[in-house]
Amino acid sequence: MDTRKIPSRKEGRVIIHFDYDCFYAAVFEAKNPSLKALPFAVQQKQIIVTCNYEARRRGLHKLQLIRDAKRICPEVIIELGEDISRFRDASKELYKFIEAYTWNGKVERLGFDEVWLDVTDMVDYNMEILNKNDLEHSFFQVSRDDPTVGFDFDATAVTGHTYPKDYSFPSAEAVDEATLRLRLGSHLAIFVRHALEQHKGYTATVGIATNKLLSKLVGNLHKPKDQTTLMPNPNTSGDHGSHAMAFLADHEIGKVPGIGFKLAQKLREHLLHRPADFDQGLVYGGTKERVTVGMVRECPDVNSEMLEKLLAGPGSQHGIGYKVWCLLHAIDDSEVSQMRTVPRQISIEDSYIRLDTLPEVLRELNILAKSLITRMRIDLLGSDEQFEPVPSEDDPDETRAPSTDGKKWLAHPKTIRLTTRPRQAMLPDGTRPRSFKRISHSAPLPNFIFALGESIESLADKLVKECLVGMFRKLHPEKAGWNLSLVNLAVTNMAETAGNSKTANGRDISNMFRRQEDVLKDFRVTDHDDSSTPSEVVADVGLKQEHGDEQQAPMVVDAVHDEWDDGSEGEDDARCEVCGMSLPSFAMVAHRRFHSLP
DNA sequence: CTGGGCTGAT
DNA sequence: ATCAGCC
Numbered sequence: 001m002d003t004r005k006i007p008s009r010k011e012g013r014v015i016i017h018f019d020y021d022c023f024y025a026a027v028f029e030a031k032n033p034s035l036k037a038l039p040f041a042v043q044q045k046q047i048i049v050t051c052n053y054e055a056r057r058r059g060l061h062k063l064q065l066i067r068d069a070k071r072i073c074p075e076v077i078i079e080l081g082e083d084i085s086r087f088r089d090a091s092k093e094l095y096k097f098i099e100a101y102t103w104n105g106k107v108e109r110l111g112f113d114e115v116w117l118d119v120t121d122m123v124d125y126n127m128e129i130l131n132k133n134d135l136e137h138s139f140f141q142v143s144r145d146d147p148t149v150g151f152d153f154d155a156t157a158v159t160g161h162t163y164p165k166d167y168s169f170p171s172a173e174a175v176d177e178a179t180l181r182l183r184l185g186s187h188l189a190i191f192v193r194h195a196l197e198q199h200k201g202y203t204a205t206v207g208i209a210t211n212k213l214l215s216k217l218v219g220n221l222h223k224p225k226d227q228t229t230l231m232p233n234p235n236t237s238g239d240h241g242s243h244a245m246a247f248l249a250d251h252e253i254g255k256v257p258g259i260g261f262k263l264a265q266k267l268r269e270h271l272l273h274r275p276a277d278f279d280q281g282l283v284y285g286g287t288k289e290r291v292t293v294g295m296v297r298e299c300p301d302v303n304s305e306m307l308e309k310l311l312a313g314p315g316s317q318h319g320i321g322y323k324v325w326c327l328l329h330a331i332d333d334s335e336v337s338q339m340r341t342v343p344r345q346i347s348i349e350d351s352y353i354r355l356d357t358l359p360e361v362l363r364e365l366n367i368l369a370k371s372l373i374t375r376m377r378i379d380l381l382g383s384d385e386q387f388e389p390v391p392s393e394d395d396p397d398e399t400r401a402p403s404t405d406g407k408k409w410l411a412h413p414k415t416i417r418l419t420t421r422p423r424q425a426m427l428p429d430g431t432r433p434r435s436f437k438r439i440s441h442s443a444p445l446p447n448f449i450f451a452l453g454e455s456i457e458s459l460a461d462k463l464v465k466e467c468l469v470g471m472f473r474k475l476h477p478e479k480a481g482w483n484l485s486l487v488n489l490a491v492t493n494m495a496e497t498a499g500n501s502k503t504a505n506g507r508d509i510s511n512m513f514r515r516q517e518d519v520l521k522d523f524r525v526t527d528h529d530d531s532s533t534p535s536e537v538v539a540d541v542g543l544k545q546e547h548g549d550e551q552q553a554p555m556v557v558d559a560v561h562d563e564w565d566d567g568s569e570g571e572d573d574a575r576c577e578v579c580g581m582s583l584p585s586f587a588m589v590a591h592r593r594f595h596s597l598p
Numbered sequence: 599c600t601g602g603g604c605t606g607a608t
Numbered sequence: 609a610t611c612a613g614c615c
Contacts, residue, residue: 019615023615043601044600044601044602045599045600045601046600046601047599047600047601049602063600065600066599081601081602082601084601084602084603087602088603109604110604110614110615111603111604111614111615112604112615113615257613258614259613260612260613260614261612261613262611262612262613263612263613314608315607315608315610315611315612316608316611316612317606317607317608317612318607318608343604343605344604344605345604345605346604347602348602349602350602351600351601351602417609419609434600436600437610438609438610438611439610440610442609486602488602
């Protein structure tokens with residue numbers, strides 16, 4: 001008896017996944033655009049962590065050894081990227097930019113270069129104001145409060161690429177709800193993507209689908225600087241999973257987010273009836289032992305309980321079998337998490353060719369401690385002014401970079417953790433067994449590091465002397481004989497200050513709206529008798545920078561011009577009965593709804 | 599001679 | 609305290 005529970009597919013969401021193109025390289029290029037035309041790479045220690053597409057054309061790739069890269073492409077320009085603060089700063093800036101579009105605060109970052117946005121509510125709303133009799137001349141309202149902020153689009157077609165590739169969309173009359181919703185998602189995605197490029201100078205590769213898993217994977221079909229929408233099946237109102245199932249079936253098992261190296265090896269072994277070959281080149285995805293999602297799924301004995309038995313082991317996650325089974329079937333009900341105001345942990349690490357004396361260790365601990373305290377002040381301090389709207393006589397000099405005045409700790413980490421990675425001893429044959437095993441020790445974080453009056457240097461000294469030395473001795477009681485390949489220093493266990501919660505709510509929500517105002521104000525159609533025509537403003541919204549990678553988009557600009565450019569206040573305009581505001585008739589439905597809001 | 603982070607589960 | 613997973 002098959003007792004497995006098949007979760008009902010929830011296809012009601014629209015999720016957009018952004019992946020900034022070669023992010024570390026893009027951060028350098030944003031500052032120095034001349035790099036864009038050259039083969040350019042970013043180095044950390046002995047490897048190229050990422051490179052631009054010009055470099056990739058010449059055979060370079062991510063996580064490549066510097067020596068190999070220089071041999072293959074001697075002209076490559078290389079910058080050091082071991083200090084990742086600039087990437088973190090850029091990541092946060094872009095994250096906040098994207099976040100400003102959300103109505104529900106569901107915006108989740110993964111690493112520095114990926115963001116999910118749950119735009120279900122925006123799509124719901126815009127589905128309601130859609131004129132089903134004239135889909136071609138639709139208007140997408142981007143601001144929830146202002147019906148004039150948004151863009152024109154053609155709702156008879158999806159924009160950008162689709163999966164399946166030659167997806168012939170239903171005729172306007174026959175179009176189903178699910179398809180239409182994803183079309184709206186695709187148009188919103190291109191809008192945000194172009195805004196990102198125009199206002200921040202970053203391009204992104206984007207996927208649009210009904211869950212996080214699929215949105216992330218489907219975007220990969222067209223890289224860089226492009227987007228792909230996973231379309232639902234028409235005429236199968238009960239099951240929109242088939243395109244998704246077919247799409248996923250061709251994926252290498254280990255490429256599915258959530259199925260990492262260990263799980264993939266176990267699954268391969270089961271299907272091949274033998275230990276799978278150790279695919280050494282983790283960088284280069286191609287395995288000889290190609291085991292796909294489809295192969296696993298079609299294996300007759302594979303079900304959620306069997307997977308649990310196969311995959312569960314000591315220390316493994318309960319319900320892993322069920323979770324993997326869901327992933328194989330394109331089911332991912334995980335939510336796009338609400339933005340968090342403070343991270344769970346802050347950590348600083350460095351790796352070493354050789355680190356085997358105590359004085360050296362103390363010096364490195366001091367460097368790490370300084371970085372950590374600096375990071376704490378950057379990421380855990382918030383301005384007081386958000387709590388109590390201070391009268392206007394506060395000091396006008398807020399320009400100093402690491403200013404701590406008027407700042408309060410948003411959270412107090414309770415724990416400090418020191419981690420090392422000892423280098424393995426030599427084997428008799430003279431080779432070194434590579435080990436990535438870490439050992440760590442935790443302790444209460446002394447309160448003195450929260451003193452904002454003290455200098456970072458003196459605090460770091462004190463931390464090393466009063467805390468880290470002892471922790472290090474616990475990890476490495478021997479006087480000598482060890483050699484560390486990595487040291488990591490972290491603060492964890494954040495206790496948030498009263499009035500401040502993990503997820504965005506209360507005052508953070510209002511900040512969010514303030515940011516939305518900020519981002520959207522440039523797009524707002526302000527006044528019709530203004531000399532700058534609204535059409536220009538709206539056309540600017542993100543459609544200016546067409547590079548020929550999307551053919552569908554320019555029509556939106558044209559639609560705007562058709563509507564507004566001829567005649568200062570065209571006959572197509574209507575006047576609101578409630579507030580008297582004059583605006584294009586296509587926006588009137590939304591505007592009326594605006595008045596009907598609480 | 600494989601970076602410097604992050605999250606979450608046990 | 610460690611592991612597995614993500615970039």
